[in-house]
Amino acid sequence: CVELAEKLKEISKDIEIIPAHAWTPWFSIFGSKSGFDSVEECFQDKANEIFALETGLSSDPAMNWRVSKLDRFTLLSNSDSHSYWPWRMGRECNILDIELNYKNLINAIRTGKGFEGTVEVDPNYGKYHLDGHRACDVCFEPAETKKHKNICPKCGNNLTIGVLNRVEELADRPEGFKPKGKPDFYKLIPLAEIMAGYLGVSQPSSKKVFELYDSLIGKFGNELNIMLEVPAEKLEQAMDKKLAGLIIKNREGRIEVTPGYDGVYGVALIEPGVENTRKKKQKSLAEF
Numbered sequence: 001c002v003e004l005a006e007k008l009k010e011i012s013k014d015i016e017i018i019p020a021h022a023w024t025p026w027f028s029i030f031g032s033k034s035g036f037d038s039v040e041e042c043f044q045d046k047a048n049e050i051f052a053l054e055t056g057l058s059s060d061p062a063m064n065w066r067v068s069k070l071d072r073f074t075l076l077s078n079s080d081s082h083s084y085w086p087w088r089m090g091r092e093c094n095i096l097d098i099e100l101n102y103k104n105l106i107n108a109i110r111t112g113k114g115f116e117g118t119v120e121v122d123p124n125y126g127k128y129h130l131d132g133h134r135a136c137d138v139c140f141e142p143a144e145t146k147k148h149k150n151i152c153p154k155c156g157n158n159l160t161i162g163v164l165n166r167v168e169e170l171a172d173r174p175e176g177f178k179p180k181g182k183p184d185f186y187k188l189i190p191l192a193e194i195m196a197g198y199l200g201v202s203q204p205s206s207k208k209v210f211e212l213y214d215s216l217i218g219k220f221g222n223e224l225n226i227m228l229e230v231p232a233e234k235l236e237q238a239m240d241k242k243l244a245g246l247i248i249k250n251r252e253g254r255i256e257v258t259p260g261y262d263g264v265y266g267v268a269l270i271e272p273g274v275e276n277t278r279k280k281k282q283k284s285l286a287e288f
């Protein structure tokens, strides 16, 4: 990491290095498999060139606020879309109040000026929120993992230690602590997921979902507008009351999510009984 930072900064001081999905187990700065407990440990004398962290789906700013040594970093949220599915794009994003150009963008990231916060998914929705072993359908809260000494009780292999566990390991503040001056964030489940639940189909990749989605985008312009701005009465005029109700429920952060673990996405509980992706043994294409 030190060498990478050195080389990039040699090319241009305007290159920004932002550790992505900072907490996930496999390829990230604080992940259980990578072994760093601080930015300084990872980047050493280049740590002062790091100004921001990308929190990943499985953690939100509130979780990061529990670790005081992260206070100096701007907490970004990107889509981390590893596939072409449209509902993966923009599922997390950054809110900027700047004139859009590269210089201003970098300045907002480095200083927090003009950086107004983020849109997040529920951290439970992320693939590595809790600990577990996917092949055995074992999913544990950090305390249970500890009881089992990080071992899967079904097969005896190591459990994949998730994001919440790592945050708790490094946290020096209680849950709910908010450092001064940190921007707020929105918590939203992607609209296509809400629609899949509403229509009773197992995946947002269904044609029915695309049709409904496109018709609403045609009316309201973009997803964030529908999710955050359009008043309830307007939503009710444009669609079924039940769907409008779900959009409002999502806006208020009241949609529960069964936590993800060991590469399995969390499942939004939009309609009871639609929690089906969890049961499938084989990965379907839409899981990436």
Ligand SMILES: [Zn+2]
Binding pocket: 020, 021, 080, 082
């Ligand atoms: Zn990624």
Ligand SMILES: [Zn+2]
Binding pocket: 133, 135, 136, 138, 152, 153, 154, 155, 156, 157
């Ligand atoms: Zn197992």
